[in-house]
Amino acid sequence: MVRVLPDVAAIGRCFDYLVPDQLSDQVRVGTIVRVALHGRRVRGWVVEDDVAPAPGMRLQPLAKVTGWGPPAGIVELAGWAAWRWAGPRSTFLRAASPRRRVAALPPRSHAGAPPRAEAHHLVTEAFSNERSVVRLPPDADPFVFVSAAASLGDALILTPSATQAGHLLRRLRREGRATAAWPDDWARAAAGGVAVVGGRGAAWAPVPALAAVVAIGVHDEAYQEERSPSWNGWRVAAERARRAGVPCLALSPCPSLETLEWGRLLTASRARERAGWPPIDIVDRRNDDPRSGLYSERLVRLVRGGGRVACILNRKGRARLLACAACGELARCERCGAAVEQVPAEQIPAGLRCRTCGFERPSVCAACGSQRLKILRPGVSRVVEELEALVGAAVGEITSQTTTNPDTPVVVGTEAALHRLDAADAVAFLDFDQELLVPRFRAGEHALALLARAGRLVGGRRGSILVQTRVPDHEVLEAAVHSDPGRLTTAELARRDALRLPPYSALAEVSGPDAAALVASLPPSVERLGPDGDRWLVRAPDHTILCEALASVTRPRGRVRVVVDPARA
Numbered sequence: 001m002v003r004v005l006p007d008v009a010a011i012g013r014c015f016d017y018l019v020p021d022q023l024s025d026q027v028r029v030g031t032i033v034r035v036a037l038h039g040r041r042v043r044g045w046v047v048e049d050d051v052a053p054a055p056g057m058r059l060q061p062l063a064k065v066t067g068w069g070p071p072a073g074i075v076e077l078a079g080w081a082a083w084r085w086a087g088p089r090s091t092f093l094r095a096a097s098p099r100r101r102v103a104a105l106p107p108r109s110h111a112g113a114p115p116r117a118e119a120h121h122l123v124t125e126a127f128s129n130e131r132s133v134v135r136l137p138p139d140a141d142p143f144v145f146v147s148a149a150a151s152l153g154d155a156l157i158l159t160p161s162a163t164q165a166g167h168l169l170r171r172l173r174r175e176g177r178a179t180a181a182w183p184d185d186w187a188r189a190a191a192g193g194v195a196v197v198g199g200r201g202a203a204w205a206p207v208p209a210l211a212a213v214v215a216i217g218v219h220d221e222a223y224q225e226e227r228s229p230s231w232n233g234w235r236v237a238a239e240r241a242r243r244a245g246v247p248c249l250a251l252s253p254c255p256s257l258e259t260l261e262w263g264r265l266l267t268a269s270r271a272r273e274r275a276g277w278p279p280i281d282i283v284d285r286r287n288d289d290p291r292s293g294l295y296s297e298r299l300v301r302l303v304r305g306g307g308r309v310a311c312i313l314n315r316k317g318r319a320r321l322l323a324c325a326a327c328g329e330l331a332r333c334e335r336c337g338a339a340v341e342q343v344p345a346e347q348i349p350a351g352l353r354c355r356t357c358g359f360e361r362p363s364v365c366a367a368c369g370s371q372r373l374k375i376l377r378p379g380v381s382r383v384v385e386e387l388e389a390l391v392g393a394a395v396g397e398i399t400s401q402t403t404t405n406p407d408t409p410v411v412v413g414t415e416a417a418l419h420r421l422d423a424a425d426a427v428a429f430l431d432f433d434q435e436l437l438v439p440r441f442r443a444g445e446h447a448l449a450l451l452a453r454a455g456r457l458v459g460g461r462r463g464s465i466l467v468q469t470r471v472p473d474h475e476v477l478e479a480a481v482h483s484d485p486g487r488l489t490t491a492e493l494a495r496r497d498a499l500r501l502p503p504y505s506a507l508a509e510v511s512g513p514d515a516a517a518l519v520a521s522l523p524p525s526v527e528r529l530g531p532d533g534d535r536w537l538v539r540a541p542d543h544t545i546l547c548e549a550l551a552s553v554t555r556p557r558g559r560v561r562v563v564v565d566p567a568r569a
Contacts, residue, residue, distance in 0.1 A: 001016055001017070001018055001019065001049075001050070001051040001052070001053055001059065002016070002017055002019055002027060002046045002048065002049045002050075002051060002062070003015070003016055003046070003047050003048035003049075003051050004016075004017055004033060004035050004044040004045065004046055004047065004062075005044055005045050005047045005089060005090060005093065006035065006037055006042050006043070006044040006090070007042060007043040007044055007045070007090055007093075007094065008037075008042055008090070009088065009090065011037075012088050012089070012090075014047060014048075015035070015037065016051055016053070016054070016057070016059055017033075017035055017059055017060055017061060017062050018059045018060065018061045018062070019061070019062055020061050020062065023062060023065050026065045027046060027049065027062070027065060028046065028049065028072070029046055029047065029048065029049055029071075029072040029075055030045060030046060030047075030068075030069040030070045030071050030072055030074065030075050031045070031046045031065060031066075031067075031068065031069050032044070032045060032065075032066040032067055032068070032069040032097060032101075033045070033046060033062050033063070033064065033065050033066060034062070034063040034064040034065075034066060035060070035062060035063055036060050036063055041063055041064075043066065045069050045070070045075065045090075045093050045097075046069075047075055047089075066101055067098070067101040067102045067103050068098065068102040068103070068104075068105065068187070068190060069093070069096075069097050069098075070093060070096035070097060070204065070206055071190070071206050071208065073240075073243070074093075074096045074204060074206060075093065077092075077204075077236070077239065077240060077243070078092035078093050078096065080239065081229075081231055081236060081239075082229075083547050083551055084231070084235075084543070084547055084564065085229040085230060085231045085564045086229060086508070086547065086550040086551070086562045086564055087228060087229025087231070087562075088229075091229055092204065092231070095201055095204045096204035096205075096206070098183070098186035098187065099183055099184075099186070102186060102187045102190070104187075105187050105190050105191045106187055106188055106191050107191065108191045108192045108193040109178035109188065109191065109192070109193035109194050110178070110193055120144060122134065122266060122268060123144055123145055123148050125266055126145065126247070126249050126266055127148060127149075127152070127212065127247045127249070128247075129247060129263070129264050130241070130242070130245070130246070130247055130248065131238070131242075131247075131248055131250075131262060131263030131264060132247065132248070132249050132250070132263050132264055132266055133250045133252070133255050133259055133260055133262065133263040133264065133265045133266065134249055134250070134251045134252075134266050134267075135252065135253065135254075135255060135265060135266070135267045135268070135273075135485065136251055136252070136253055136268060136276070137253055137268060137272065137273045137275070137276020137277055137455075137460065137483070138253045138276055138277060138278075138452045138453070138454075138455030138456040138460060139276045139277075139278075139455065139456060139459055139460030139461075140253075140268070140272075140276055142214075142216045142251050143168065143171055145214050145249055145251060146168055146171075146172065146195075146197075146214055146216075147171075147172070147175060147177075148212075149195070149211070149212040149213070149214045149249070150172055150175075150177045150179075150195040152211040152212045153209060153211030153212070154192055154193065154194065154195070154196075154207045154208065154209045154210055154211050155195040155196070155207075155210075155211055155212045155213070155214065156195075156196050156202065156203070156205060156207055156210060156212070156213045156214070156237055156240070156241075157195060157196065157197040157198075157202070157213075157214050157216070158198065158199065158200070158202050158203060158213075158214070158215040158216065158223070158233055158234055158237055159197070159198070159199060159216045159217065160199065160200075160216065160217045160220035160222040160223060161199065161222065161419060162199055164216070165181070165182075165197050165198055165199060165202075166181075168197050169181055169197050172195055172197070177194075177195055178193055178194045178195070179194055179195050179196075179197060180194040180195070180196045180197070180205075181197060181198060182196055182197065182198025182199070182201060182202035182205050183198065183201060183202075183205075186205075186206065189205045189206055189207060190206035190208065191208075192207070192208040192209055199222065199233070200222060200223050200224075200225065200232075200233030200234075201233065202233070202237075203233040203234065203236035203237040203240070204236065210240060210241065210244045210246055211246055212241075212246055212247050212248070212249075213237045213238065213240065213241040213246065213247070213248040213249070214248075214249045214251065215233075215234035215237055215238070215248070215249065215250050215251065216251045217251065217252055218234045218250040218251065218252045218255065218256075218259055219252045219253075219254055219255060219256055219259070219445070219449045219452075220449070221446075221567055223235075224565075224567050228561050228562065228563060229562070229563075229564075230563045230564065230565070230566070230567075232565065234250065238250070238262070248263075250262070250263060253276075253452040253455070253456075253485065254445065254448045254449055254452050254479075254485040254488070255485075256442070256445050257445070257489065257492055257493060257496060257502070257503050258502055258503045258565075260489065260503075261503040273483050273484070274483040275460065275461060276455070276460050276461075276483070277455050277460065277461075277480065277483035278454075278455045278458050278459075278460055278461055278462075278463050278464055278465050279461070279464045279465070280451070280464075280465045280466075280467060280477070280480050280481050281298065281464060281465065281466045281467070282467050282469065282472045282477060282481065283296045283298050283299065283466060283467065283468045283469070284469070284470070284472045285468055285469065285470050286470045286472075293378070293386075294313070294378065294383065294386075294430045294431060294468070295386070295387075295390065296468055298466060299311075299428055299430070299466060299468065300390055302426055302428060302466055303387060303390065303391050303410050303428070304390070304391060306409070307409065307425035307426060308409055308410075308411075308423070308424045308425045308426075309409065309410050309411070309424065309425065309426045309427075309428060310411050310413065310417050310418070310421055310424045310426070310427045310428070310454075310457065311383070311387065311410065311411065311412045311413075311427075311428045311430055312413065312414070312415060312417060312418065312427060312428065312429050312430065312450070312454070313378075313379070313380055313383055313412065313413075313414065313429075313430045313431055313434075314414050314415055314434055314435065315377065315378070315379040315380060315414070315431075315434070316379055316380055316381075316399050316401075316414060317341050317342065317343060317379035317380070317381055317382075318341075318342045318343065318344060318375075318378070318379050318381045318382040319341060319342035319375040319376075319377065319378055319379055319382055320339070320341050320355075320377045320378075320379050321339050321341075321375075321376040321377035322339075322340070322341075322342060322352075322373045322374065322375055322376060323373065323374055323376055324365035324367065324368060324370050324372070324373060324374075325370065325372035325373060325374045326365065326368055326370035326372060327365065327367055327368045327370065329365055329366070329367040329368070331352060331365070331366070331373055332366070333354035333356065333357060333359050333361075334359070334361060334366060335354065335357055335359045336354060336356050336357045336359070338354055338355065338356035338357070339354075339355070340352040340353060340354050340355070340361070341353055341354075341355055341379070342363070342373075342375070342379075342382075344381070351363030380397055380399060380412055380413060380414060381397065383412050383430065384396075384397045384412050387410060387412060391410055393408070393409065393410070394406075394408050395408055395410045395411070395412055396408035396410070396411040396412070396413075397411070397412055397413060398411055398412075398413030398414070398416055398417040398420055398421070399413055399414050399416055400414065400416045402416075405420055405421060411424075415450060415453075418450065418453045418454055418457055419453070421457060423457060423458075423459065424457050424458055424463065425458065425463050425464075426458060426463055426464045426465070426466065427454040427457060427458055427463070427464075427465050427466070428465075428466040428467075428468070429450070429454075429465070429466070429467045429468060429469075430468055431468060432447070432467045432468060432469045432477075433469050433470055433471060435447040435450060436469065436471055436474050436476060436477075437471070440568055440569060441496070441499070441501050441569065442567065442568075442569070444474075444475065444476050444488055444491075444492055445488070445492070447476045448476050448479060448480060448485060448488055451465065451467075451476070451480045452480075465480075475487060475488050475491040475492075476488055500539070502565070505539050505540065505541060505542070506539070506540050506541070506542050506543040506545070506546040506547075506564075506565070507537055507538070507539055507546075507564075507565065507566060507569060508537070508538050508546060508550065508562060508563060508564045508565070508566070509535065509536070509537055509538075509561075509562070509563040509566040509569055510535070510536045510537075510538060510560065510561070510562050511534055511535040511536070511560075511561050511563075512534060512558070512559040512560040512561045513534060513558050513559050513560075514556040514557070514558030514559060514560050515531075515534050515535070515536060515560050515561075516531070516534070516536075517556040517558075517560075518553060518555060518556055518560050518562075519531075519536045519538065521553045521554070522538060522549050522550075522553055523549050523552065525540060525545050525549060526538050526539065526540050526545070526546060526549045527539040527540070537566075537569060543564075546564070547564070550562060550564070
């Protein structure tokens with residue numbers, strides 16, 4: 001007898017089935033099978049074997065063995081993740097399963113031993129600890145840590161982007177290492193003898209004899225699953241390393257406070273860290289003429305000076321805030337009162353659209369009827385038009401919706417441009433106050449991460465970063481200018497401690513039409529903050545108390561979304 005968890009979102013319990021004699025040699029914990037359930041055949045995973053039969057129960061046999069699935073250790077890890085992020089176990093088993101049927105595993109890989117390079121002292125020290133947080137400057141090459149991990153045996157390498165994973169795979173293969181790309185090489189990874197490289201999902205790769213884990217750029221939000229349950233890839237990999245008793249390295253130019261609490265901090269020398277951050281030109285706009293808009297004199301000189309310049313503005317569209325040029329009234333939605341945005345005529349003929357409720361209306365002032373609206377907060381599309389007039393040449397645009405990178409010297413885009421471009425001579429943040437002053441407690445960490453990403457794009461001291469702001473003495477900018485992320489850490493620790501925010505507590509966001517019922521049923525060990533519409537924050541002293549509380553309550557039948565460790569709270 002075996003216990004099977006069906007791959008059905010609405011079913012969270014397991015069922016027992018008999019294993020026919022002809023299938024007994026193919027069934028083990030993790031095997032993907034087909035079973036009869038309520039008159040239909042569904043996919044499922046064997047989560048326990050040699051189950052004791054219940055008295056008087058007549059069991060059905062397994063209908064079919066589909067193929068290999070996650071190993072027993074990953075099945076156990078999925079149970080932990082379901083508790084840690086308050087989600088169904090099937091979600092994590094699905095992430096750990098091959099995309100296509102795997103009937104048999106290939107032979108274990110045996111790569112020839114590559115020549116060993118002399119290890120840097122930072123690498124040696126990092127692998128001597130089970131938990132190491134390595135703070136590398138933005139231009140540092142993490143490959144020395146990746147290569148060292150691969151030399152130890154079956155290694156798990158996580159990166160925030162598929163492009164970087166491809167680069168690492170090619171370099172490892174040139175060294176003579178046996179590799180497996182996640183998720184395409186699932187069977188090869190399960191056979192063992194390889195270094196598995198991939199993005200967030202590679203945390204679930206079936207590495208049979210894990211020797212080391214390296215997670216690159218752990219500050220990157222790409223490690224966080226946006227859908228619920230919102231699990232974190234490098235945190236899953238770190239838990240695997242803890243269970244296996246092997247070293248885990250978290251690499252980042254600006255590790256978060258939660259990451260610093262997780263492991264021992266190791267840094268490069270001050271000289272190396274200073275050399276790895278680019279020069280940062282702070283443009284203090286407190287006394288500038290407001291009629292100049294987003295374009296200071298130094299910015300104009302930069303975009304006209306030649307070279308590849310990436311201008312970053314995290315506002316899509318043409319205009320995100322407008323006012324009437326005649327009476328000064330803000331352009332707001334007649335239905336919900338939120339600010340409306342200007343949309344190109346080819347998208348909607350009305351001209352204005354509410355970002356909150358989607359209501360569209362003509363481009364006229366609702367107070368006085370004037371058709372002259374002035375832009376108070378331009379978006380990327382509008383900035384492209386204005387910079388083209390300033391530069392006298394074509395300017396490209398990059399957002400999360402664009403599919404190709406423009407081949408123009410000047411590019412304007414959201415932060416997606418920092419990930420899409422391969423290199424730039426300079427990066428200009430047109431309105432950095434939008435990042436510094438956003439009402440989120442992790443705003444400072446996110447802003448410093450943007451500067452670090454820009455520093456990597458310009459290649460450290462080979463390029464430059466221009467920041468336009470009205471708070472030039474902000475601790476984020478102080479940390480970047482002095483190439484010392486620890487300055488921000490010191491300021492943030494005091495603030496978080498006073499406000500009882502992570503890492504001094506654990507948070508979860510509960511939202512949805514029936515969120516109130518779930519929040520009301522939580523035990524008194526969890527503090528409730530809210531509501532804000534249909535959204536609550538719940539807080540506990542640590543993750544054990546928070547996750548136990550969320551696991552102890554029954555979910556209401558209606559729609560509820562639970563996000564543990566919300567990235568944008």
